[in-house]
Amino acid sequence: MKIKKGIPLIDQHDKNGFYGGKFGGNFIAETLKKPIEDLTKLFEKHREDKNFIKERDNLYKNYVGQPTRLIKLQNLTDYLGGAQIYAKMVSDANGGAHKIYNAITHAMLCKIAKKKYICTDTGAGYNGKMFSMVAKKFGLGCKVFMGTRDIKRQKPNCDAIIKNGAEIVPVDSGSKTLVDAVSECIRYWVANCDKVHMGIGSLVGPNIFVKICGYSTAQISRELKIQLEDEFGEIPNKLKLINCVGGGSSAYGFWSEFIDYSKKQIELIGVEAGGPKNSKLHAAPLSKNSKIGVLHGAAAYCVQNSDGQINETQSISSGLDYPSVSPIHCFLKDTGRAKYTYATDEEALDAFKLVTELEEISPSLEPSHSFAETKKIAPKLDSSNIIVVNSCGDSLKDKDIIKKRLGSYLR
Numbered sequence: 001m002k003i004k005k006g007i008p009l010i011d012q013h014d015k016n017g018f019y020g021g022k023f024g025g026n027f028i029a030e031t032l033k034k035p036i037e038d039l040t041k042l043f044e045k046h047r048e049d050k051n052f053i054k055e056r057d058n059l060y061k062n063y064v065g066q067p068t069r070l071i072k073l074q075n076l077t078d079y080l081g082g083a084q085i086y087a088k089m090v091s092d093a094n095g096g097a098h099k100i101y102n103a104i105t106h107a108m109l110c111k112i113a114k115k116k117y118i119c120t121d122t123g124a125g126y127n128g129k130m131f132s133m134v135a136k137k138f139g140l141g142c143k144v145f146m147g148t149r150d151i152k153r154q155k156p157n158c159d160a161i162i163k164n165g166a167e168i169v170p171v172d173s174g175s176k177t178l179v180d181a182v183s184e185c186i187r188y189w190v191a192n193c194d195k196v197h198m199g200i201g202s203l204v205g206p207n208i209f210v211k212i213c214g215y216s217t218a219q220i221s222r223e224l225k226i227q228l229e230d231e232f233g234e235i236p237n238k239l240k241l242i243n244c245v246g247g248g249s250s251a252y253g254f255w256s257e258f259i260d261y262s263k264k265q266i267e268l269i270g271v272e273a274g275g276p277k278n279s280k281l282h283a284a285p286l287s288k289n290s291k292i293g294v295l296h297g298a299a300a301y302c303v304q305n306s307d308g309q310i311n312e313t314q315s316i317s318s319g320l321d322y323p324s325v326s327p328i329h330c331f332l333k334d335t336g337r338a339k340y341t342y343a344t345d346e347e348a349l350d351a352f353k354l355v356t357e358l359e360e361i362s363p364s365l366e367p368s369h370s371f372a373e374t375k376k377i378a379p380k381l382d383s384s385n386i387i388v389v390n391s392c393g394d395s396l397k398d399k400d401i402i403k404k405r406l407g408s409y410l411r
């Protein structure tokens with residue numbers, strides 16, 4: 001299993017959609033074959049089209065507000081006393097997170113396909129919020145499938161979805177979280193795909209959804225590359241790019257331009273949700289060595305029991321609370337190009353507290369997992385090492401959870 005240089009990872013699958021011969025694919029019902037084929041043709045026709053890219057880049061610039069900042073966290077650097085720490089402030093993006101990039105591509109494809117409705121899933125509510133934003137902008141009807149447990153814990157994003165005129169479809173089955181929302185959304189699409197376009201909110205699902213999502217979030221690393229060259233005059237020699245991993249869309253977007261560099265020069269570190277310290281439940285299929293299973297149309301490492309049934313997951317962070325992960329990250333893990341670890345709920349909260357006390361940023365609980373890893377490794381490194389954390393979401397959506405767990409929420 002090898003990564004080829006000079007080819008985006010999202011294009012390194014075989015004709016059946018498998019990466020490394022075993023991750024991904026299209027495990028779909030017969031009824032979905034045609035809509036998936038149509039979507040694949042549509043995307044492949046437009047992804048390199050000059051006008052499509054021009055419109056996309058214009059939206060990224062004038063609607064998302066690209067580039068998001070790269071800032072040095074000097075106080076955190078001084079406090080931890082080792083590596084120099086930077087944050088890529090992807091939370092600056094319109095709507096507050098990276099999910100806007102994928103939502104834009106899907107809305108553009110939906111328009112070209114002359115469909116008037118768009119549907120999606122959401123966990124943290126950010127993906128739902130971004131789809132509701134682009135639906136409003138493009139004049140599309142929008143349904144957002146969301147677990148009832150997440151509806152309760154991510155109220156600010158739910159309020160935004162409703163304000164934008166989209167409908168939240170509550171999903172009360174299973175664990176009432178992201179995994180159930182994705183299943184329900186796909187079920188709805190199967191029955192309505194002639195009129196409705198579906199976008200999956202992460203780098204997961206049948207292969208075409210992995211590709212569209214990765215194509216979109218790759219914007220993050222295109223910006224970062226330029227910003228690093230501006231800051232250091234070159235790409236640093238000892239660079240560590242730390243990103244939380246739920247499905248894996250922000251991590252792929254943050255890393256895609258850097259995958260071809262040697263891992264000695266650029267380390268890619270993914271941080272999964274380790275769940276509560278004293279619980280056996282987690283959402284860390286890569287770092288806790290889960291077996292390969294099939295979920296939402298793709299083969300990937302999956303949190304499962306010995307019979308292959310998907311296990312319940314637990315995390316303080318709705319965005320990371322997903323039992324499987326992108327086939328792309330499974331490929332990156334097995335080739336050894338990226339390494340994956342986890343942070344517990346408590347470690348993420350401690351890191352949130354530290355970062356917000358020292359710096360004028362307020363990462364959501366997802367990137368707080370990345371700061372937890374930073375807290376662990378930065379003091380062991382010297383100042384010739386550069387750590388960049390993707391601060392891919394804003395904590396406002398987590399204010400109730402943070403207040404409950406830490407006693408107060410200050411921004």
Ligand SMILES: Cc1ncc(COP(=O)(O)O)c(C=O)c1O
Binds near residue numbers: 320364
């Ligand atoms: C702010 C934020 N970060 C990270 C994630 C995890 O998703 P992904 O791994 O696809 O980036 C989410 C998902 O909702 C999110 O909202």
